[in-house]
Amino acid sequence: MAQDISSVPFGATIVEPPSGEAIPTTIKLTDVEKKLRILLLDVAEFIDGMTPVSDSVKAPEDSLDETPVPDPSNEDEKVKPELAGQRIVLRFTGGWVRDKLLGVGSHDIDVAINKMTGLEFGLKLKEYLELPGHAQQYGLVPAGKEDGKSSGKDKSRKVAPGLYKIEANPEKSKHLETITTNILGLDIDFVNLRKETYTEDSRNPQMEFGTPEEDALRRDATINAMFYNLNTSKIEDFTRRGFEDMGRKIIRTPLDPYQTFKDDPLRVLRLIRFASRLNYTIDDLSQNAMANEEILKALKVKISRERVGIEIDKMLKGPDPCTALRLIDSLGLYNTIFTDPTRELEYNPNLEKFSEVYTAVRDISQNIPDIPLIISKTLLRNPDEQYLAWICASLIPWADAPMVPNSKPNQRPHYAATLVAxxxxxxxxxxxxxxxxxxxxAEEIGKLVDQCHRQIKWPTTNRVGLDATARDTLGMAIRRWGPTWRSQVWFTLLHELFQETLGSESHQRIYEKYAIFLEQLTKHDVLDAYAFKPLLTGKDLARALNTDPGSWMKDALDVVMEWQLANPGITDPSAAIEAVKVHKAETLHKAATAEQAGGAEKGAKPEETKKNRELPSRLATHFLQLTIRPLFSQNKPHPTLTPAGHASALPKDGKARFPEDTSDAPWKDPKQGHAIELLRWVLSVLGTKGVETNWGLLIPPILKLMDDISLKWKAVGCEMLTLLLKSTPPALLKRTGLGNVFEESLWPLFTYLPNLTEEKESAALLDEVFPALRALADAMYPPSKPTDQTSSSTPREKFLDKILREGILAPTFHAPPSTYPHLATILLKHLPSLQQAMGIDSVKHLQSLIPLLANILSEPLAPAYPPLMVVAAKGAQGCVLNAWPRISVHRGDILKGLTVSWIRVEEEKAKEVDGERQGELEGIMKELKTCVGMLDAVLNGVEDVKWEDEKRELIGADERLRGLFEENGE
Incomplete structure (x- = not known):
């Protein structure tokens, strides 16, 4: 039996008893609690009209005169007549008394008043503290600060900062109306002693002033029904069982448990919380009542979900959440508590293995030897993560529930577990x-954990897909999952335990693989990867790629971060910027050549070269997949192309194919202008391996551009094709069969000539067609070694011949240079490189080329357009350089063009011309003299040609030609 507590002395020391010993029978107040007690008693005497005890620090046993308190006639709750003449008696109630007896400090105190409402007492408290000197007397305001101008930095010295009225809500079983304030750093609730009277026709009680015993009996548990009388400094146990139950570590209701829970169903959760917090046992009668169907229904319907959530929150933040969930589980409360009351959820959670989940959480939290320590060390680092761990555990039974449709149209469906929370x-x-x-x-986490475990456990096994052990793979996963990744990984771990059916051995296997995964994260130092800052900003990247900023940057920066994670030693932003800058075509060609040869760039270490190319390669693949492809995929697929980028094997239907209307194509939208720049950049940085890997992504947009009805986009397509073919291995082009497809797209472009096509547009298009055809020739028919050449024409020779005939001779015939000098200039600009590619085989075209060039040079109005004369002179140089064995036969026509052109330029120079014009004319003369110099080198060695005599004869005929011949002849 409990000890007699009727004579507990004020200020007796409290000591937490060892296990098995009796609960102490005394309470020792802290200094703050002592000061609060005196303040409240002084307020009581102030109300009763007596001199405050603090004047002489009187003991609470001193006699006090009694005067009646004003009748609170304006209150709903009436003071009983027998209370009207009593003095005010104050008591600390409930949890504070329990905790003090257990040696646990508390900052929350409920103060019960025998004859006043909490609101009335609170207002009197405020009135009392506002009297001069009173607040300072209790240390609530520093000296000299009574005017209310105190800094307020010390919460414990504030003067009752505010009175907050919490309304009663009987419909939700919140029967008590309380007044809340904060004094001396303590949260204080004031409420009168209550008696609850229930009627048969109402589930809501009639509240009235009650006696201490009536108030104690209406509480949720005997251990919470003890009072500390401030007037007598005695502990009061009006249930006669509170102190005994604490000694026996039992939780029971003061009255019949069924009626207690029916009155306020939330008490079910409160008792579970106290049992888990105090390590007490709920008595059998209470447990049976908790599982009653009517109580469960009342708990689900009658209690606000906010109050339910608060109780669950306190349980899971308490010292033993496992016991709380075990009681909820064993008493059949799960479906009542963990549900969505706003809708009918058809899914019925399977609780068969729920106990294994919360038991596992307890075991991991307690670091039992069989479970790798790194799991708790990494995933349960602090109280908040531990709390989230229990939240996850409590919702695991809902993890396999189907998605719940969203009531809002076009909105994502809900996860059932999210709705429950x-x-x-x-x-x-x-x-x-x-x-x-x-x-x-969850699916991604589980898959990555499995892959990481498998690849580390069995490293010699052939890997398929990504390297799940790599720093960039793991780091980017952490970034995708975000700052809460630890809780998400924890949730997935628990879900696997919940689904596992093979027992403890399988649990150990799950623990092992998650431990290996976490060890790998720790090893690579990516636990905080979600907070890593990219080396580049979006603007930095846009400048390096030579394109406009846009929405594409966000995902592109993820690629930069992925590269950054793979190369942790690179911390200088300039290194990343240099890695993505577009280089000159010559540099790219050299790099590609070196790559094909298996070597590295000159002057660069192999590992540095690899790192420098790794970032552009990652970005290129990203842009092709996520930026470029979506913009072009909305158009119809190319009829001659398979999805893999191969020539279609389907027979042609013979019908003419007209260009589709792409006026509304996404890639033509000015807002998507970056797409073309990014495609250009991608093609400029991909080497042979990158082109082969991304072949199926590269071909469709290029063919779309080339087939567009607009000549502007056709030209862009040809430019892109040239960049592609420069890095395309001949074997790849042959294997895919796309060489002929490209030919069929390129040759018809030479028909876009004046006057059906404007000269400017025609020139811009054909200026891109020539390089594309040259690159196609090199890719389809790589140059042969001299020892491999035969007397018959090779496919390469035939292809180059066709370029010259259809690309230069035919267009200049249909669009005469004299009429369309700009177009002729563009065409002839590409002649020297074509002649060089043909070599000696260009001899066969001398009969057509030399008259064309000579006529251009000797045209009377030719000096009016110097660029055309320059390219014509360079074309003549190409004839001499590559077809020199037969030049002597055609020297007459060549000399005609050179001499006539020289004289016309001299005549033009004799006129008054400006500096720019003078420079253009001198440029023409320079190229003419260069051509004569090349003739000197060829013809001076020909026996039947008297080259020097011929020059002298021409000088004799026109002295102005001396400047053309003599300097080269002497």
């Missing part, structure tokens, strides 16, 4: 977000 527990958004993220990423 948000609507059933009224959890804050951050909790709901963790649950949603855990379910959203």
């Amino acid at each position: 948000r609507e059933g527990l009224k959890a804050p958004n951050r909790i709901s977000d963790v649950v949603t993220g855990s379910l959203r990423d």
